[in-house]
Amino acid sequence: MSLAEETEMTATEIDAFLSRHETGVLALASDNTPYAIPISYGYDTDSRSFYMRLVSTPESEKRKFLDSSPQVRLVVYDERDGGETYHSAVAVGTIETIDPTDLTVEDVEQYGTTKRPLFEIWGESKANLDIQLYRFEPDELSGRRTEIDRGDA
Numbered sequence: 660m661s662l663a664e665e666t667e668m669t670a671t672e673i674d675a676f677l678s679r680h681e682t683g684v685l686a687l688a689s690d691n692t693p694y695a696i697p698i699s700y701g702y703d704t705d706s707r708s709f710y711m712r713l714v715s716t717p718e719s720e721k722r723k724f725l726d727s728s729p730q731v732r733l734v735v736y737d738e739r740d741g742g743e744t745y746h747s748a749v750a751v752g753t754i755e756t757i758d759p760t761d762l763t764v765e766d767v768e769q770y771g772t773t774k775r776p777l778f779e780i781w782g783e784s785k786a787n788l789d790i791q792l793y794r795f796e797p798d799e800l801s802g803r804r805t806e807i808d809r810g811d812a
Contacts, residue, residue: 668802673748674704676735676802683735685711687724687754694724700733700795709733709750709795714788722789728753733795745805750797757792 668676680702686695701710715721731754736747 664806666804668746668748668804670800672804673800673802674702674707676737676746676748677702677709678704680735680737683733685754686732686734687727687729689724689727689729694720696721698733706796707800709797711754711793711795712790713793714790717789725754725756725791725793731795733797743807745807746802747805748800748802750795751799752795752797754793754795757794759792 682697682699684695685698686693688694698711698713702708703710713721713725715725731752733750734747736745738745
């Protein structure tokens with residue numbers, strides 16, 4: 660098995676890739692401590708922004724990281740053609756909380772088309788959960804396609 664080709668995706672290819680998917684891994688860091696979670700997202704190709712609804716308990720580790728206004732990295736990836744082709748996109752920047760009273764018509768439309776979070780299994784009752792809306796307009800957005808040559812193996 661060898662690397663046959665690795666290429667950067669164009670902005671159009673990145674937008675199409677991110678629009679096809681709805682899940683990724685959101686990584687946050689605070690005081691040199693990393694924290695990563697699987698999330699569901701919606702992606703707006705016009706603004707190149709991600710929309711997320713993140714759920715936590717008020718005292719959770721997730722909430723502590725989100726409340727620290729950390730730099731974040733969102734990684735979305737897939738495997739195709741039986742493992743012959745891999746795609747990945749990485750977005751880097753700062754996540755922003757959206758107060759429901761500050762939602763614009765465009766925000767409401769975007770959240771309306773965003774998939775319901777797939778990662779929503781809780782040991783707490785909904786009354787004990789903190790549900791926050793976030794917008795992520797990355798400072799950096801890149802994508803890569805990698806093709807593997809498996810030879811005759």
